[in-house]
Amino acid sequence: MEGNRSHVVVVGGGIAGLAAAWHLRQGGGDVRVTVLDGAGRIGGKLHASEVAGVAVDAGAEAMLLRRPEGRDLARSVGLGEELRHPGDAQAALLVGGALRPMPRGQVMGVPSDLLALARSGVLSPAGLARVPLDQVMPATLVTTDVSVAAYVRARMGGEVVDRLIEPILGGVYAGRAEALSLDATMPRIAAVARSERSLLAAARKITAEAPKDAxxxxxxxxxxxxxxxxxxxAASGAEIRTGVMVRELRRAGSGWRLVAGPVPDPEVVEADAVVVAAPAPAAGRLLAAEVPKAAAELARxxxxxxxxxxxAYPRVAFPQAPAGSGYLVPPVEGRPVKAxxxxSVKWPHLAEADPNLVVLRCSIGRLGEEALLQRDDAELVALAMAEAAEILGVRGLPLDSRVTRWGGSLPQYNVGHLDRVARIRAAVAAQPGLALCGAAYDGVGIPACIATARTAAARILDHLASRQSGSSVA
Structure with missing residues (x-):
């Protein structure tokens, strides 16, 4: 502490860490904030670069507006006029090699409208006939957390899991429904599953209660x-340092001592409080010495x-203009491209930037498909081009291409995740001046990450205020 000025170090310069720095500076009081990140740039999985002269996201391309944190932060840092919304085009599913419309009225893949489901052609006749049996079957009791696949399969059959649930969860988590937690990934479905006998009725209830003109x-x-x-x-006023890998975090009196940089030439940073905004494996390593219970849970x-x-293709490469915003691919299709x-259809402003260009983003890789991702960039580009040619009829070569690899980037909210997070937070709560935030806890989306950052900053500011109060009394 410099005089009455507290020093807070944020470990991690992704959107969660940067949002934590911003909230710390907005919280009142004279707080010096330093953000340390081992990468060569800030932003984590938020990064954009030009493809054929048009700025296109290389990571997450959108934020959910039903949660206000992302939009509010963008406006607060001067980006309100930059906000753009998608067009009206709908997504599709690739089933049996053909694009079929996403059934209307689905909730994270759980159908609520049997007629819309039938019209979509996503399920086989047998799979479609299985769904309404949910309404007459005995209740499937959900007293503890279960996997998404286990519950939905019991109620509606395997095809709903394979052709609807899996591609949607794969798009969000790059994970598998067999392992992902119902409570953590489908909280609305989980809540009504404990009160409604029928999953179809539960989905109808959720869609009926959704705002109509939101x-x-x-x-x-x-x-x-x-x-x-x-x-x-820029708006945070924090000192931002990239290329600084934090290797150690230890208690130092009433504050914290961080060791960063290479082993032969370490740098020691003293802090009154620390926010760890790193992914779970890195956070676990940092907490191993002082908070071993949290570290053990983070490692899992x-x-x-x-x-x-x-x-990026010239528009003439497409025999007809792409319909819809894109498509998801169920794992049972056995294709390398999952979405x-x-x-340039989903986001009209990209089409306005170059009307003669069609920008196509192909997502490759799910949990357990590491061998696929070991192929070099040229091979991944070839896979994406083959997908475009086979499914969309694209002719010729792209004008430009870009491959972005996100190794170990998406946390898996497996069964028991919420209990694990509760145990992590309970262990950290016993350490004054320490907080965690990021995608590993309450949601992988941008607004959820920002919400964890705000909570972490509030915890730190409360701690600093109590220290100041104690000092003034002394």
């Missing part, structure tokens, strides 16, 4: 979501890897 569900920024971290960093959070191949987004 406006757009998602938003992005004109220069991509990758422009948000820089704006937050599994992560999936993926890659995004972005292709494709027609970015």
């Amino acid at each position: 406006g757009p569900v998602f938003a992005t920024l004109r220069r991509g979501m990758g422009s948000l971290p820089e704006a937050v960093a 959070i599994e992560y999936a890897s993926m890659a995004i191949v972005t292709l 494709a987004t027609f970015s």
Whole structure:
């Protein structure tokens, strides 16, 4: 502490860490904030770069608007005029090699409208006939957390899991429904599953209660979501240091001592409080000495890897303009590409930037598909091009391409995740001046990460205020 000025170190310069720095500076009082990140740039999985002269996100391309944290932060740091909304195009599913419309009225893949489900053609006649049996079957008691696949399969059959649930969860977590937690990944479904006998009735109840004129569900920024971290960093007033890997975190009196940099030439940083905004494995290593119970739980959070191949084609390469915003691919299809987004259709501002360009983003890799991701960039581009040619009829070569690899980037909210997070937080709560935030806890989306950052900052500010109060009394 310099005089009455407290020093807070944030470990991790992704959107959670940067948002924590911003909230710390907004919280009142004279707080000096330093953000340390081992990478060569800030932003974590939010990053945009040009493809064929158009700024396109290389990571997350949108934020959910039903949670206000992302939109509110963007406006607070001067990006309100940059907000952009998607067009009206709908997503599709690739089933049996053909694109079929996503059934209307589904809730994270759980159907609520049998007629819409039938019209979509996503399920086979046998699979479709199995779904309404949910309404007459005995209740499936859910007293503890279970996997998404176990519960939905018991109620509606395997095809709903394989062709609807899996591609949607795969798009969010790059994970598997057999392992993912119902409570953590489908909280609305889990809540009604404990009160409704029928899953179909539960899904209908959720859709009926949804706001009818709530406006757009998602938003992005004109220069991509990758422009948000820089704006937050600038607005925070924090000292931002990249290329600084924190290797050790230890108690030092009433504060903390961090050791960063290479082993032969370590740098010691003293702090009154610390926010750890690193992914779970790194957070666990830092907490191993002082909070071993939290470290052990963090080490059990599994992560999936993926890659995004972005292709820019001349519009004439498409025999007909892409319909819809893109499509998801169920794992049972056995294809390397798990999702494709027609970015210049989904986001009208990209089409306005170059009307003669079609930007296609292909997502490759799920949990357990590490061998696929070991292929070199040229091979991944070739896989994406083959997908575009086979499914969309694209002719010729792209004008430009980009491969972005996100190794170990998506935390898996497996069965028991919420209890694990509760144990982590209970252990950390016993350590004054320490807080955690990021995608590993309450949601992988941008608003959820920002919400954890705000909570972490509030905890630290409360701690600093109590220290100041104690000092003034003394």
